Amino acid sequence: RKEVEQDPGPFNVPEGATVAFNCTYSNSASQSFFWYRQDCRKEPKLLMSVYSSGNEDGRFTAQLNRASQYISLLIRDSKLSDSATYLCVVNGGGGSYIPTFGRGTSLIVHP
């Protein structure tokens, strides 16, 4: 079983739609969680950290469910510019600080 799993998609949604991605992780001792966004041929950029209490930044909401070992990202009112690959990153746990990336979920927002 992979340490961090994501549905690669693509998720193909119309502008204005709400879309949600999940990311599951296998190491219950993992300490910190992030969503990064990566545009084609560009570097990953931090979208948001994921806290136990959940956090919201404009149209984006991230949540952590430690009991079921997954994190989620909800995007409301999708824009064309949201089209990108969304990478889940899980850090730490068991004495290891190696950041582990999911394979990414591709989102395509169409007019």
Added chain:
Amino acid sequence: DTEVTQTPKHLVMGMTNKKSLKCEQHMGHRAMYWYKQKAKKPPELMFVYSYEKLSINESVPSRFSPECPNSSLLNLHLHALQPEDSALYLCASSQDEAGAETQYFGPGTRLLVL
């Protein structure tokens, strides 16, 4: 300044060449990372430097040799590479290696090995 810079942006090299990739950050971060990313795949961790010492080597072949001359600079020396080493090489930094820190990525060097 939340910028990580990398040079060169593009590099084409033959299998007998020696070249170096450079990475620089001025955020006072004490952890720096090298990743390799192939098309449509996530970044794969290669090396981690913490406080200028190599702390993690993810079983990377010796044809890749990292170097951290000081806390702001990270180099990756390349020698006798193979065509399958062609990829995007990303440098990142974080406040430290504590596992809870956000990583900031540079724009990458796109490497082609002929």
